Amino acid sequence: MPSILIQNGRVVDPSQEMDRVANVLLADGRIAGYDVSPTGQETVIDATGRIVSPGLIDMHVHLREPGFEEDETIETGTAAALAGGFTSVACMPNTEPPIDTQGTVEFIHDRAERADNCNVFVVACVSKGREGKELSEMGQLVEAGAVAFSDDGAPVDDAELMRRAFEYCLMFDKPVLNHPEIRELTQRGVMHEGLTSMILGLSGIPAAAENVMISRDIALAEATGGRLHIMHVSTIDGVDAIRRAKCRKVRVTAEATPHHFALTDECLRTFDSNFKMNPPLRGSEHVEAVIAGLADDTIDVIASDHAPHAIEKKMRELDQAPFGIVGLETSLGLVITKLIEPGILDWSSAIRKMSLNPARILGTDRGTLQVGAPADVTIINPKVRWKVDPSAFLSKSANTPFAGWELTGRAETVIVGGKVKFQRD
Ligand SMILES: [Zn+2]
Numbered sequence: 001m002p003s004i005l006i007q008n009g010r011v012v013d014p015s016q017e018m019d020r021v022a023n024v025l026l027a028d029g030r031i032a033g034y035d036v037s038p039t040g041q042e043t044v045i046d047a048t049g050r051i052v053s054p055g056l057i058d059m060h061v062h063l064r065e066p067g068f069e070e071d072e073t074i075e076t077g078t079a080a081a082l083a084g085g086f087t088s089v090a091c092m093p094n095t096e097p098p099i100d101t102q103g104t105v106e107f108i109h110d111r112a113e114r115a116d117n118c119n120v121f122v123v124a125c126v127s128k129g130r131e132g133k134e135l136s137e138m139g140q141l142v143e144a145g146a147v148a149f150s151d152d153g154a155p156v157d158d159a160e161l162m163r164r165a166f167e168y169c170l171m172f173d174k175p176v177l178n179h180p181e182i183r184e185l186t187q188r189g190v191m192h193e194g195l196t197s198m199i200l201g202l203s204g205i206p207a208a209a210e211n212v213m214i215s216r217d218i219a220l221a222e223a224t225g226g227r228l229h230i231m232h233v234s235t236i237d238g239v240d241a242i243r244r245a246k247c248r249k250v251r252v253t254a255e256a257t258p259h260h261f262a263l264t265d266e267c268l269r270t271f272d273s274n275f276k277m278n279p280p281l282r283g284s285e286h287v288e289a290v291i292a293g294l295a296d297d298t299i300d301v302i303a304s305d306h307a308p309h310a311i312e313k314k315m316r317e318l319d320q321a322p323f324g325i326v327g328l329e330t331s332l333g334l335v336i337t338k339l340i341e342p343g344i345l346d347w348s349s350a351i352r353k354m355s356l357n358p359a360r361i362l363g364t365d366r367g368t369l370q371v372g373a374p375a376d377v378t379i380i381n382p383k384v385r386w387k388v389d390p391s392a393f394l395s396k397s398a399n400t401p402f403a404g405w406e407l408t409g410r411a412e413t414v415i416v417g418g419k420v421k422f423q424r425d
């Protein structure tokens, strides 16, 4: 493997509190050094005017394989990840079969290796079959390489099962990622419950359904000492509960999605199912709370909740269409356009939330450009203007609410393990 010298880029690496123009040398799949001059032996990448970031990590992605290959495959999902600037993704276990055996974890690792795109970390089921009744064989799943546990797609409804999941995961120092929803409160709901749902005559999903589950999970994490990661937080009280729990030193982390900081429930006036997701798009006061939570680091991570659905599924009537949107190829552009450009986050804190923090939560040695770390690097053009064109997505699905949006900033070169895996021309 030839060495690569990335020259004259602005290197932003929160793990070293680095933000300066530098040359970075990659050799033998690792970060090999800084401020070296070319010897003529390396492949040189000119990164003048570019941001050189530790490889971005999206810790909430649905790759759909096995079982739903009409929506996405491991090959197409990881190609979409690269195009979005991600060198690693964590995939969720609501596949068919669900990821609750060593064999399924191995299958995913094997497919990811064959696809040879980005790294894939496996999040395995909390419960056998994602049925919410019995804990999965967590020890075996960890042995097979599972990095965390979740029943996402659905919450862990049973509080006793959740308590035992925390206790078990403590033995392996793994986090439990929960989808915060009390399902008794969200039956048949299509969108956020509020003035807009009332006007449109659509059944609502109340913020309370999320708030109650977040509070329950924080209480259980506090009682057990377990590690809780709250997925896609979207409400005022949810953000507030996490903020207060962190003050008490509860082991809780949280993520927000780009759609929850970029869109409101008003979008549903179009009756377009590409605005239907779970948790739903909320009212503007909730969106402001999510943004405030990102700004004050209550929310540690930005993750896409990439949820591809084949067009024939999303084309159904709003109440019949499945929840979820694709996100891998728009996530970075939305962060730059909606958070960095307006000055809500600086580059260092944005990269922390899209690389270092997810790496730490998942317990991997990535998310850093320290000498010796795996050479996962994302080179970003922070100024380029581009238009979201779903027909150009590498994802197998195109269910995005951002079609036609003008965004600023995009990944240009994506390097995984010292090899250039994506280069935009
Ligand atoms: Zn979820």
Ligand SMILES: [Zn+2]
Pocket (backbone or CB within 6 Å): 060, 062, 092, 152, 153, 305, 307
């Ligand atoms: Zn999800």
